[in-house]
Each structure stands twice: as structure tokens, then as C-alpha cells.
Amino acid sequence: MGQNNLLRIVVIITIILLSVYILVPSLPFFMRSYSYKCFQSVVKAYLNYQTREFNVLKSENFIIKYTDLDKEIISFTADVIEDHYQSAKTQLSYYPEDEKILVVIYPNQEELNGSFGWEGDKSASGAYWAGSIRLLSPYGWDEDVKEERIIQETLIKVLPISHELSHRLIDVWTQGNYTRWLTEGLAQHIEEKVVGFRLDEPFPKDKETLYSLKNLDRDFDRQENQLLAYWQSLQTVQFLIDKYGMDKMQELLSVLSKGIKTNYAIEQVYGLNINELESKTQEYIQRELLP
Ligand SMILES: [Zn+2]
Incomplete structure (x- = not known):
């Protein structure tokens, strides 16, 4: 054919x-x-x-596809992916029986973007979409870096491996029934727990006007200030976890897995409607911002 x-x-x-x-x-x-x-x-x-021309490495939980560029570091890469997967599962206390997850490692930004049909300067170093994970090679992340120690550090801490794996876990748990701000907030929360990485914060004056959570659902990518969209998602999740604990977050994911819409699920688990969640998050942010 x-x-x-x-x-x-x-x-x-x-x-x-x-x-x-x-x-x-x-x-x-x-x-x-x-x-x-x-x-x-x-x-x-x-x-x-x-990616039929790519090399393949099968590890316990993953099918990893990569080009010759990553040949020397692929077994270390596989170990990092497996380790981060275990850590993300531990953070969520969720251990699904899952099929092997496809991870494709692209040698450069152009090929990663090209795999999605993205043009221009979209500079993601990883993406989770429709069950599979796409990552940038550490060599593609910084072409000048050849030193082993720095390459290893890039794999462990800089590339969003635990972040994308968290998206996968949330997707599997809820059977696809989640809102975007929830998965972005939770993935950042877990990433920080696992590797200590946190995205840059928006400018203080940008934090004064937040998006509505409705805009951070299907229109997440269309919001002009992406840094604010990610930061606000993290703050909303952080508020829920700080105030009500991780158990409640797990309960929320379980309720979502039954197909209940996010707004109703939040109301059921936290007793908050979406407007109340927005205003309580705003208060939480203000308290956190105070010196
Ligand atoms: Zn994400």
C-alpha cells in the first residue's frame, strides 16, 4: 500500500x-x-x-525509538525513563497495568515539530499526545553539549520526562476524562517532586489577571501568555493539594474515571463550584505572593 x-x-x-x-x-x-x-x-x-527507520529499544514498560545520534546514551536514557515512571507512579500512588508506552526521541527540534506538523518556532522539548510520548534528544536540546555529565543531567532534570509520563498516567487513570489545566498543573507538581524542576514564573504584573479555568480547558494552547497558563494551572492544583491533600486529588481522578464531567467531579470531591475554585485559588496565590 x-x-x-x-x-x-x-x-x-x-x-x-x-x-x-x-x-x-x-x-x-x-x-x-x-x-x-x-x-x-x-x-x-x-x-x-x-518512525519505521528509527532504532528500537524495548524496556520493561516502554518501546523507545531513537536515531543513531542517541545510540551511545540510549541505555542510560531508558533507565531514566523507567526511573521517572516509577517515581511519577509513586507520587500519584497509582500503579496501572499498562501496555508498553511508545516513546520517540527526535534528534532535533525541527523533526519533533515536524512530527506534529507544527511550523515555526514552537519550542517544546517534549510532548504527550494520544497515548504516546515524543521527546527531544539531549543533543537536540543543546547542540554544543558533548560532555557526558551534562548530557546525563539534561536527561534526568531538564527534559520533561516525568512531566510527560505524568500526563500518560493521568490519561490512563481518568480514561481521557480530564481537563487541560488539571493535567498541566498535576504534571508540573509531580515533575517538581521528582526532579525539582519548575518552569519560569510569569512577570508579577501578569499574575494579577488570571485566565478563567474555562479558557484553560480546550483553548489552553490559544492563550497568549503560555507561561501564565502553565503557572496558573500549577497554582490551582497546588492549592487543592495544599488545602485538601493528595488523597482528595486521587479521589478526584477516580471520580473522573467514571466519566463525570470535571466541574461536577470537583464539586463532588471538594464541595466547590468552578467559580469558587477560581476565587479561592486567587486568594491562595495572593497569600503565597506576600513577602
Ligand atoms: Zn504538559
Whole structure:
């Protein structure tokens, strides 16, 4: 079968499955989550096909695809991915029986962006999408770095490995039923716990006007100040964990896994409607910002 025909079939199947998932919210949750899982399998198969020239390393929980550039460091890379996966599971106290997760390591930014069809200067060093993880090679992150110690440090601390793995765990736990600010906030929280990494903060004056949580759902990527969007997501999750504990966060994920919409799930677990959550987070931020 020619690549164009295959691509066409993949696109059609994907559109059908995604349409069922997004456009038919009235379907029973098990049908929605089944179509979501099928959609992920199609994307995984296509990503596998796209990277058919890559080398493959299978570890306990992952299928890692990489180019010759990473040959020397791939076994260390696999160890870091496995370690971070265990740590992220421990942070969430969630240990799913999962299939091997596909991780593709791209040699440079251009190829990582190209795999999504992104153009221009979008500079993500990793991404979780539809069940699979895409990462930038440490050599692609900083072309001048050749020293072993720095490459190892980049893998352990700089690349968002625990962050993307947290997205995967949250996705599996909730069967795809989560809002974007929740997964971004929780992934940052776990990443900080696991490797101590924290994104740069927005300017103080930018923190004065927050986004509505509704805007940080499906329109997350369209918000102009991405640093603020990530920071505010982290603050919202941090507020919930500081005030109510990690047990409640786990309860929230379990309630979501039954297909209950985020706003209702939050109300059920925390007794807060979304407006109250917004204003309480605002108070929390103000308290934290005081000297
Ligand atoms: Zn993220």
C-alpha cells in the first residue's frame, strides 16, 4: 500500500474516532472511552510507521525509538525513563497495568515539530499526545553539549520526562476524562517532586489577571501568555493539594474515571463550584505572593 493511501486511511479512521469522542458527549462513557482508546491505538500505529527507520529499544514498560545520534546514551536514557515512571507512579500512588508506552526521541527540534506538523518556532522539548510520548534528544536540546555529565543531567532534570509520563498516567487513570489545566498543573507538581524542576514564573504584573479555568480547558494552547497558563494551572492544583491533600486529588481522578464531567467531579470531591475554585485559588496565590 502506498504511503499516501495509508495516510488517507489513517486520517479517515482517526477523524471518525475523534468525532465520536468529541461530538457525541451524550454517548455512554464506556463507548466514548473505547473510541478514545481506539483512536490512541491508531495514532500509535501511525507514529510507529512514521518512525519505521528509527532504532528500537524495548524496556520493561516502554518501546523507545531513537536515531543513531542517541545510540551511545540510549541505555542510560531508558533507565531514566523507567526511573521517572516509577517515581511519577509513586507520587500519584497509582500503579496501572499498562501496555508498553511508545516513546520517540527526535534528534532535533525541527523533526519533533515536524512530527506534529507544527511550523515555526514552537519550542517544546517534549510532548504527550494520544497515548504516546515524543521527546527531544539531549543533543537536540543543546547542540554544543558533548560532555557526558551534562548530557546525563539534561536527561534526568531538564527534559520533561516525568512531566510527560505524568500526563500518560493521568490519561490512563481518568480514561481521557480530564481537563487541560488539571493535567498541566498535576504534571508540573509531580515533575517538581521528582526532579525539582519548575518552569519560569510569569512577570508579577501578569499574575494579577488570571485566565478563567474555562479558557484553560480546550483553548489552553490559544492563550497568549503560555507561561501564565502553565503557572496558573500549577497554582490551582497546588492549592487543592495544599488545602485538601493528595488523597482528595486521587479521589478526584477516580471520580473522573467514571466519566463525570470535571466541574461536577470537583464539586463532588471538594464541595466547590468552578467559580469558587477560581476565587479561592486567587486568594491562595495572593497569600503565597506576600513577602
Ligand atoms: Zn504538559
